Amino acid sequence: MSYFTKVEILAIPKKPFYLDRELWREWESLAFVLSTLGLMPASDMILSFRIEQDTQTLKCFTKSSKMLAYEYSELWIVDDDMIEGLPPPREEAIKEYIVCDWISVRRGCTHPYDYIEDKHTNFVERIHFYPSERVTGKRGTRKDACAVSFMTESQLKSNEYSESYSYLKARDMMTLAGIRGTKNGKQAYNGKPAYLSLQIEISNRELFPVHKNLYDDTETLKFNNLLDKCPTFNYNRVATDFMREMNGR
Amino acid sequence: MEDKDLEGVRILREKRKSKRGKYAVGDFHLAGIVPVAGAKLDFDMPWHDSLLPVAQDYLAIEHAVYECACAGVSTIWVVCKEGTTPLLRHRLGDWVHDPVEIDRIAKNPRSKQKGNIRRIPIYYVKLKPIDFERRESLGWSTLVGAITSFRMSFRISKWLIPDKYFVSFPYGIYDADVLRTKRHMLRSSKSYVITSGGKGVTDGLLTAFTFDRDVFVYARREVRKYKTEISEIFQSVADDAQSQIEVPWYHQLDCWENYRNYLASPEASLIEKHRADGNGTVTFQKTQGHRSYRLVGAET
Numbered sequence: 001m002s003y004f005t006k007v008e009i010l011a012i013p014k015k016p017f018y019l020d021r022e023l024w025r026e027w028e029s030l031a032f033v034l035s036t037l038g039l040m041p042a043s044d045m046i047l048s049f050r051i052e053q054d055t056q057t058l059k060c061f062t063k064s065s066k067m068l069a070y071e072y073s074e075l076w077i078v079d080d081d082m083i084e085g086l087p088p089p090r091e092e093a094i095k096e097y098i099v100c101d102w103i104s105v106r107r108g109c110t111h112p113y114d115y116i117e118d119k120h121t122n123f124v125e126r127i128h129f130y131p132s133e134r135v136t137g138k139r140g141t142r143k144d145a146c147a148v149s150f151m152t153e154s155q156l157k158s159n160e161y162s163e164s165y166s167y168l169k170a171r172d173m174m175t176l177a178g179i180r181g182t183k184n185g186k187q188a189y190n191g192k193p194a195y196l197s198l199q200i201e202i203s204n205r206e207l208f209p210v211h212k213n214l215y216d217d218t219e220t221l222k223f224n225n226l227l228d229k230c231p232t233f234n235y236n237r238v239a240t241d242f243m244r245e246m247n248g249r
Numbered sequence: 250m251e252d253k254d255l256e257g258v259r260i261l262r263e264k265r266k267s268k269r270g271k272y273a274v275g276d277f278h279l280a281g282i283v284p285v286a287g288a289k290l291d292f293d294m295p296w297h298d299s300l301l302p303v304a305q306d307y308l309a310i311e312h313a314v315y316e317c318a319c320a321g322v323s324t325i326w327v328v329c330k331e332g333t334t335p336l337l338r339h340r341l342g343d344w345v346h347d348p349v350e351i352d353r354i355a356k357n358p359r360s361k362q363k364g365n366i367r368r369i370p371i372y373y374v375k376l377k378p379i380d381f382e383r384r385e386s387l388g389w390s391t392l393v394g395a396i397t398s399f400r401m402s403f404r405i406s407k408w409l410i411p412d413k414y415f416v417s418f419p420y421g422i423y424d425a426d427v428l429r430t431k432r433h434m435l436r437s438s439k440s441y442v443i444t445s446g447g448k449g450v451t452d453g454l455l456t457a458f459t460f461d462r463d464v465f466v467y468a469r470r471e472v473r474k475y476k477t478e479i480s481e482i483f484q485s486v487a488d489d490a491q492s493q494i495e496v497p498w499y500h501q502l503d504c505w506e507n508y509r510n511y512l513a514s515p516e517a518s519l520i521e522k523h524r525a526d527g528n529g530t531v532t533f534q535k536t537q538g539h540r541s542y543r544l545v546g547a548e549t
Contacts, residue, residue, distance in 0.1 A: 095276075153276045162406035205406070 015044060017208070019130055019146065042068065051075070051085035056220060076222045080213055087218060093211035095153035100206045101166045103127075103145040104134060107181035107199035108174065110141050116177045122150040123161060124169040145170065145200070156207075163202045171200055277436045278324075279459070280398040280411035281317030281369075284390030285310065285329040285337070286376045288420055291504050297333045299419040300340070301502060303511075307522040309419040309502060310337060311533065315523060316417040316425040316457055318345050318369055318532065321432040324411075325371045326398045328390040330381075334373045342534030344368040348523050349429055351530050366530055372401070387455070388482030389472055391416050395465055413440070413461050420503050421455030422511065423496040424519065428457070431494055435459055442488050445499030451488045453480040455501055460486055 016023045034040040042060055050059040058075060060068040080086055101124075109132060117126040129143040147170045155161045181196030215223040290298045299310040310327075317325050325345070329337055347367040354366065374397045376390060395414050402409040415435060423445065434441055442449040443456040450458045460468075460483070467485035476482055500511040511517055523532045 156408050157276065157278055159405065159409060162409060164405060205408075 019128060048082045049084065051083065051221070053085065053087075053218075053220065072220070074220055074222060076224050077215075078224050080215070080223075081209065087215065087221070089213035090216050091214040093209070093213045096210045097151050097153075097156060098208040098210060099149045099151050099156065100208070101147040101149070101163060101170070102203045102206065103147060103167075103170055104201045104203045105132070105142075105144050105199075106201060107196055108179045109135075109143050111143065111179045113177060113179070116173055118173060123155075124149050124166055124173065127170055127173060145174075150210075163205055166205075167200065167202045171198060174198055174200070277413075278402070278409060278411045279320070279322045279413050279415055279436050280395070280402075281314075281320065281322030281325040281415045281417060282391055282394035282398070283310070283313045283317065283325065283327045283417055283419065284387045284394060285327060285333065285419060287385050287387040287390045288503065290420070292508075296336065297329075299329075299333075300336070301419075301508065303422055303502075304517070304520045304522060307520070308340065309422070311341065311522070312422060312425065312520070313417045313419040314341060314345060314371065315348065315532065316428060317415060318348050319425045319428040319432075320415050320417075320435050320457070321347075321349070322369060322415050324398065324402075325369055326374050326394040327371060328374045328376060328394040328397075331375045334375065338373055341371055344370050344534050346530060346532050348532050349432070351523075351532060354530070372398075374398075384472060384477070386477040386479070386482070387418065387420075388468065388477065388479045391479075391483075392465065392469055392472065395460075413438070413459050414465075415457065415459050416450075417457045418455035421457075421499065421501050422520065423456065423499040424516075427494070427496050434494070439492065440464065440487050441492050441494055442486060444488070444493045444495050447493070447495075449486075449488050449493065450483050451480055451486055453478070454499065455479070455503065456496070456499060458483070458486055 016027050018024060031040060031043065035043055042062070045062045045064070046060045047063055048061045050061070051057075052059065056072055058070045058072055060070070062068065077083065077086075080089075111129070113129055115126055115128045118124065124147045126148045128146045128148065130146065132142045132144040134144065135142050147166055149161070149166065151161055159165075175198055179198055181198055184194045184196045186192065187194045215221075217223055285297065285299045288298060292298050292301070294300075299308070299313075301309045303309050303312055314325055314327070327337060327341070345368070347369060350366045374394055376385065376393060380389060380393075395411075398411055398414070402411060413436075423443070428435065428443075431441070438461075440459045440461060442451070442458040445454060445456060448454050449456050464483070464485050468482045471482045471484070498516050500507065500514065500516065502508050502511060
């Protein structure tokens, strides 16, 4: 839309879901084209926004702790995530999230699994394995992991659902699935090969809100549901589809 | 926006609240801070001044922790010197039960939540030796508790960072049950001050209050100007009429004279240790099982 209308996209802080590689590459190529045309000045460097409706100013805070201020006469908002200063929503969404804990597998990254799952709970319900990009060179057999959970707001802010517990459960699930570390000689008493234990690390946690607030347009703020109507870029549809098989939400 | 729409928003919010529970305790991290180190009182007892008895089998430090629990905090951070910690920990334990949940279940003994009452963890924070006799004050202890809770929570997960801090002093006593009905106010983004006769922490009373990140920055700035009085350090706390929670009575336990006045007052008979009715659950961990006192590093 920006390409045809020549309206600037200020920033897109949230990229598509990483594991959908086709969509990710499409997004990156589009972002590159828009950047070269000067239609995406802040790219993905923005952490949060603040709207000051009195002065009609939009303040953008970057990852390098800088502030960019823009004046606007009409502002189109596609996603209200990480934006302060919005009017109260017409319909406030329940705060539920799809939580992705990205895991760096240090030892035990070579195995045949695409995913393992635990259907008894929403916490670390499924662990997806994908070819690692941390390791340089053509080593497509080495896999990192992504532990996917479904959490409410109170669970997200609870110690029992933190990254540490996610790490423990993911390690337990992977061990039970038979994933082991590298070979380490032979066992002395029976001659079978010995293996080191699994070693993983949580690199970061990413959130995808499941529900969306609904707003009424004001004179200067227009809320666009374009992404909901578009067949490809539904609001978190990629992440939701990714989880659909798990719990049917 | 028209009034009709605003009414619709209000109804939706009420519905949402009722669906998730009235206070939605887990959605908001209110960190309770109990500053113990810093006060120089004239009791001259062999034990720490925060271990004064305020009722039968009930100490001042226990009342401060009970205040925090009544206010609906998610974690409690007791700031004290290293030598004081073992005795305090022996008395308080590692957690307290939520007294509001205990009483709610006591009214309904067949409740399924009986075995699942919320535990509030207690963490003990030591004051650094470099602060002794320099910045050592109740105000600085409060700031140390706040920054330690922030750092520790951030190390576990950035979603566990406290949204606000609730400060409760062991050297000021009032009816903590007042706070039970004010939980939804204390667990909001606005800051509140407990007042008695219109006076609060900014007037030098050791009553509870809540503060956020901005107040922390201003308070630390005051400490760096060599100020030690709690009223000077936390002068940026909002104490307008809208942010005051008035308590019916209050006694300050900062000297022997005031302590004697408190014990002689009729309000002293109103203070007692919280006990459950019938269902066997208690607030403090210490009364649940035998815990023996050991020095740090002593062999078991």
